[in-house]
Amino acid sequence: MSFQTPQSQVVLSGHGLVKYYGDVVGLAGVDVAVRSGEALAVMGPSGNGKTTLLHVLAGILTPDQGEVRLGGERVDQLNDAARTVLRRRRLGFVFQDNQLLAELPADENVALPLMVDGLSRRDAIGRARAMLAQVGLAAEAGRRPGELSGGQAQRVAIARALVGEPQVVFADEPTGALDATTGSQVIDLLIGAATYRGAAVVVVTHDNAVAARCHRVLHIVDGRVSEQVGVVR
């Protein structure tokens, strides 16, 4: 499966991004832009800045130099509280080991970000169940993460990332803990469901099969973009 690069507006961009960890250079001047409905894979050797780039673009870390814009708004100039709200309302996240809350059933895990944003429990659970149905887990809504398979748990995490209608979904090694078949299903679901809604997807991965499902691949080496590959087929 592959995707055509969409010709839509840039939703997320980073220009001249530099990030230091003490004396260690995390990012050494990265420029990147992602369009609505586009899936971008970020690849490269371990410890070369992939996750740092994801965290900077997502407003989890602030860059030491450069700027990050989401829909034209400067993210890097927002304070921590504003970036927290921005992540909650406009971004979605999928982590390698799903990071679901073990004590909450699937529907409550998905509903939680909505409840944090002030939606009533009833409405939040309703939307969460609808989203779980879209990722094929309607029957598992009442189960806790420990009662789900790895693939199912990751689909719950995708539902949680998408339930708030985000502009961008960030995924850090989303298939890293899954077998090849399940991983393939999960990445198709993630990219398919997100881009169908017009959201951009930024995936950090080591897996060529995952990258092959994205529109573009960005290679990061020593904190710099070494190569950009468009339209993967």
Place this chain on the structure above:
Amino acid sequence: MNPMTDLGLRFIRRPGPGGRAANLAALGATAVVALLVSFLIAGSLGLSHRSDRIGWRSADKADPASAIGAIKLDDEQRVDGHRLTVLELAVLDVGALRPNELAPPPGLDHAPKPGEVFVSPEVAKHWSSLSKEYGVEHPTGVISAKGLSSPEEFIVIRGVKTIAASEHPQYVSSWNDDVWDSRMLGLLIAVAFGITLVLFPILSLVGQAAGVAAKRREHRLAALRLAGATRAQVLWLSSVEQAVLGFAGAVIGLVGYTVLSPLIARIPLGGGRWYVSDITANWWTVLIVLAAVPVLSVVSALIGLGRVSITPLGVVRGQTRKRISVLRVGLLVIGPLILAYYGMQAALLPVLIGVGFAALAVRVIGPWAVQLIGKTLANLANGPVALLAGRRLADDPKGAFRPVAALVLSGFVTGFISVFMPPGDDNPSFHDMRIGVALLLSLVFLTVAASTAAGAVGTALDQAAPARALRRSGVPLSVIERSARVAAVVPVIGVGLPVVGFGALCGLALSGGKVLTDGNSGVLLLIGQVVAGLVLVAVAGAAGAPVLRKASAN
């Protein structure tokens, strides 16, 4: 050196992420345990030392024919607002020995002859106001520390020729026999009773201290299993780590007790302040603490690790936790029934068993009640804070109850004691009881503070990974912290308050339904418990919040 022992020692030196906070919490909690155990042992020995010096004064079972002395006590008089004990002593002829050939009573340089007056140093200071009454310008001698219960004791020992039978003299067979002073004996029984009440909070604290450190090493243990170590080897490694932490905590606790001894000696229990030497930990107390605290820590850690299966693929906990049976509630009736059956006339042991059983019931039923409350809270929640807190409580009620178990048990102790608070007159026994209650509650609250703080650190470390993910996803730290606080407060209020009532019920069962408390002291005690409980939860929150904040940061 055994490679696992070597590795365990290395892990102590380099604890890894989160390990330093966990080890410090465990060390602090273990030190508090050691301090409390030192206090309980050395304090009990202090009672014995004091009794050794003054036990002869309350001896009354000697045969008059073979007695070496007859005494009469009077404590109605007051000097400068202090109760003065006047002891009239008639030294008796014993066979060939004449009175002046007898060894003197403790603290006196010779056995007092008729008309001679020996006084304590405190009385000596006020002698000018007493000299007329006793007919001597200066006392014959000042009683040394070897014959006083307390450095501030007010006592006069006056030599008399005889004490008339109509005045009901008590007869002394020896100045140094093993007879316990009645007041010290009463206190010793109260200490045994207090130890029963404080035992569960202390054991809970030991478990908490061991647990918080053990949690940090679960992943390392799994990695070791992956590297080929057997289960026995990883348990040995844990034991080494825990033993070192326990020993270090014991040393800190003993040093802390020694430093605090002069302050502890100022507690006016059992007739006044104490000589520091009375309550100084002797060498075998030190040995007991240095051995018992690490052993208890190791056993607690091994029990904790026994609950999880350490496999090469990680530490696997049961995904579907067992439901807690409602049958546990049946335990609630056993303790009160034992207490009601034996009542106030019972020997000490059945009463201790009854109280112990009631405390055990609280410990066993606590998690069930927490689970029930958690489910209710989660089902009724309309916001993320209550939902998270409720699910957390319902998912792991034992884990949720563990940090607050000591606090809940202190509620039981307070409820129990509130029925027995004596009236506010200056009866020495009542005075001792009031001081004893204050002391007992201080011990319990100290235990509780350490336990809840250690528990909060452990919980914060446990929740670090999901909390980090939540923060990255845009959930404010305040929501995570508030849910942690609610999860800590709800068991305290939801279980603690009913347990105060249960404690009072057990007290009433023992007293046969009578409230022996005079005035509002019982109510004040209960209010104090609630206030202290809330303060301690705040303390625990203060201990856990920075750890959670740091551990969940990116």
